[in-house]
Amino acid sequence: MFKISFRRISKAAALAALILPFQFSPALAASKAAQGRQVYNTYCVLCHGSNMVNAGSNAPDLRKFPKSQKARFVKSVKNGKGQGKMPAWGDILSAEDINKIWSYVKTRGKI
Ligand code: HEC
Incomplete structure (x- = not known):
């Protein structure tokens, strides 16, 4: 009566393994942005401000950076801009770090 079918459990586990990554992908995206926020807070926050709100430096407001221009973002972050400014x-x-910051920039600082 209390016999548990191993076969049934392993089937359920296999199904969960298939379905869960899809169910949690928005959460994964959020965690990528959250990781980006951490990288941002280490390297960018000084000039671009907490939550991307500029605290008075001459750095542009990244909340307004066009979401359609990822390539420009990556290029500017890699190579810098404005003669060292x-x-x-x-x-x-790393490219992965820059990608994470990009995910964060797309949230407009709202995480
Ligand atoms: C020392 C201050 C400083 C730091 C630190 C800094 N920035 Fe900037 N950033 C600037 C200034 C100043 C500009 C404007 C440059 C210009 O257009 O002349 C700028 C411009 C940008 C731009 C716009 C480039 C474009 O194509 O218009 C992006 C994107 C950017 N920064 C992202 C970042 C990221 C991401 C980090 C962290 C990895 C970061 N910045 C760290 C000062 C800084």
């Missing part, structure tokens, strides 16, 4: 991060941040 915006530092180049290519030697410091």
Whole structure:
């Protein structure tokens, strides 16, 4: 009566393994942005401000950076801009880190 079918459990586990990644993908995206926020808070916050709200430096408001221009974002972050006013991060941040910051920038600081 209390016999548990191993076969049934392993079937359920296999099904869960198939379905869960799809169910949690928005959460995964959120965690990518959250990780980006951490990288941002380490390297960018000084000039671009907490939650991307500029606290008076000459750095542009990243909440207004066009979401359609990821390539420009990556290029500017890697190579810097404005003769050193915006530092180049290519030697410091990995492509993955820059991608994470991009996920955060797309939230407009609202996480
Ligand atoms: C030392 C201050 C400083 C730091 C730190 C800094 N920035 Fe900037 N950033 C600037 C300034 C100043 C500009 C404007 C440069 C210009 O257009 O002349 C800028 C511009 C930008 C732009 C716009 C580039 C474009 O194509 O218009 C992006 C995107 C950017 N920064 C992202 C970042 C990210 C991401 C980080 C962290 C990895 C970061 N910045 C760290 C000062 C800084």
